[in-house]
Amino acid sequence: MLSRVANSLYWMSRYIERAESIARLVDVNLQMLLDFRNLDDATLNAHWMPVVQSSGDEELFRKLYPRTTGQNVTEFMVFNPANNNSIVSSIGQARENARMVRDQITTELWEEINRLYLFLHSPRATKLWRESPSDFFQTIRNGSLLLQGLTDATIVRNEGWFFIQCGRYLERADKTSRILDVRHASLPAHGAPADPSQADALGWSAVLRSCSAWDAYKALNGAEIQPALVAEFLLLSDDFPRSVRFAVRHLNTALRRISGVHEGRFSNEGEKLAGRLLAELQFSTAEDIFEIGLHNYIDVLQGKLNAIGEALFQAYIFQPFQTPDDNELRQQEEQQQQAGPQAGLR
């Protein structure tokens, strides 16, 4: 498989997963606001800023928007093309990558990505978002779920498939941990958290719902929301498909299927780091994590996930393509347009 193709499949998959996570996160937090009594700027800021921070784009947001309102945050995280992690940007980049490997993916998958992209750029999308945000987010989520289903149902289980899996699970582990981190301000820096206040409990249930984990959590732990149990569930559950441990387990398997190296061994840096991280998650408890402090723990975890992504790139895209600067990109684009003057149909 061409290295560039592997790279594109990986990113296509990551961006689809990312768009879905953002849709869920913004949707849940919008709904949560409905339960608030007074919505002054300070309350709004306290509610929304962690959401913005969770995607690491706080600085850009502050530059673009004077107030931290729900309207602004959704605009920023959903439609703003200046935000590389907005839903519009993510789906746009998923499609760009899909287009580069148009010959490698199925027609169904391509058409669905394309459909979602065209929808987001249509006036219908903005209208739906204004009139019924939750229907809007449902559409995005459904689009992404349909894409995942199509991927599962139509893509051949070859090397390309495992790159798609790597992208999906790496992104999922990262996003779940970031969503969990949204509530860190309400926790002590170290040690076990106290029983949450009613408002805090609402916040923690929003975290669960942002990860589609509400039902699964209740089935396991009952209706009472305990921060320690939430964190344990989202980080360490072996069975819940959006937990970090579950995602890392699948990531680890996909990496090994690419190289053919068995569990317990490794042939490259990525496999070493993924195996090590999986073992650590398998042999940790919530107490261990709170001992370190949830925020610190998640910080380190994200560093490890990044390192795995980096190592994956080094191993397979082994003669790295230089990332061209803006000028080179523009020149390349121009030349691509000129390169067949008989593009003919012009």
Next chain:
Amino acid sequence: MPTSTPARPAADLPAPFRQYDTGGFYDEMLETNGQVRPHYQHFLKHFGAVTPEEFAAKRSAVDLSFLRQGVTFNVYGDSKGAERIFPFDLVPRIIPAHEWEHLEAGLVQRITALNLFLHDIYHEQNIIKDGTIPAHYVMSAKHFRREFMNVNVPRDIYIHVCGTDIIRDDKGQYLVLEDNARCPSGVSYVLENRRALKRTFPAIFEAGGVRPVENYSQELLKVLQHTAPAGVAEPTVVLLTPGVYNSAYFEHTYLARQMGIEIVEGRDLLVRDQHVFMRTTKGLQPVHVIYRRIDDDFLDPTVFRKDSALGVPGLVNAYRAGNVSLANSIGTGVADDKVMYYFVPRIIKYYLDQEPLLPNVQTYLASEDADKKYMLENLDKLVVKAANEAGGYGMLMGPHATKAEREDFRKRIEADPRNYIGQPMISLSRHPTYCEGEGFAGRHIDLRPFILYGEKTTIIPGGLTRVALRKGSLVVNSSQGGGSKESWVLYGNK
């Protein structure tokens, strides 16, 4: 130009066509007396029964499906990545068997002669030595690659894929307008349009006697494999694309998928010891045949344009060494030069000792004194074209131009006569076309058949029919209001 008397609307036409007016042009569907030509009768019987509502619904369904599939081209100069579909008119253009046989024979003759010509001018240059073509015309052709003198190309094939543009004049005679011997595009539209029309009007195809076009991709793959370097039993064939921003990118992925080959960009390839490899997740893998959809200029920054960001350094050397094959070969652009076009009838005569089956449009060369004089005196009647432009650019439509535009071209011709030719204005044949607000109306069309030259020469029946959607316009290019049509070649004559 309208020459005949205005046509009378024939009473026996189906309702949607009652108002149809041939306007005195050669009409593909109707004879001058308003009778339906025999090869359109079966079609019209079915098509005429479609109600306007049904037709509108089918049109928007087809447009939507093209948009969904991403069968789009990028709009040049729009960095926001605006994409458009290439407008597709649902009324097919129909060619009866006897006309197609004539076209086919003429095109085979032409590509055969052009390949012999290219081999000759890159080797012995007999045609120049014998005085059939003046040397300076060949040497001064913009795309003549002197670097390629005496290089042997696999199986002596230069043009593997050719997209020749054909028009019909006011008498209905088929004429060659230009040869596209570099990397002609458009074939994916032929294949996609056919699929779309079959889905939309399945009943018309039943017992319609239309020849299929599906096997183009297999034939293309055969041609590419045929040109593999000697001694390679199972060649790896790839398609080299400029990238996603190229207007024909959809076509590149389409063809690669149909042929089951990798689509690569320049950065996916590298050259070691004059062999070409692609970078894969399992390391480097050799490449033997490259179907390149990039112009010569961008192929290899060490030989041609130094600033090319799309090429593969060292590729030309690997090609010279015979370790990789390119389709089309390097240097075929010389055959696209509009001055060389003037000589094609002589080229056919010289190499094949035959009269050309498909005539050229009458052409004047500005670098010949008598022709130049005639051109400058008749700028208001002629079409003037730059020798190396395509896509309807660098062109003066004398009769429609302003005085200032004609003056501009007068200066250009005098400054650089080698680079200009003149042709009489041909009033292209017209075809019923659905036009917003007008219903079915006559619009000018051309035809681009796709010719594959390998072990044998194959032409898929028909080709791409382009239509000038603007009223009265003769320019069929998509950047200037052009669209496409299905082209049907019938098994029989009606």
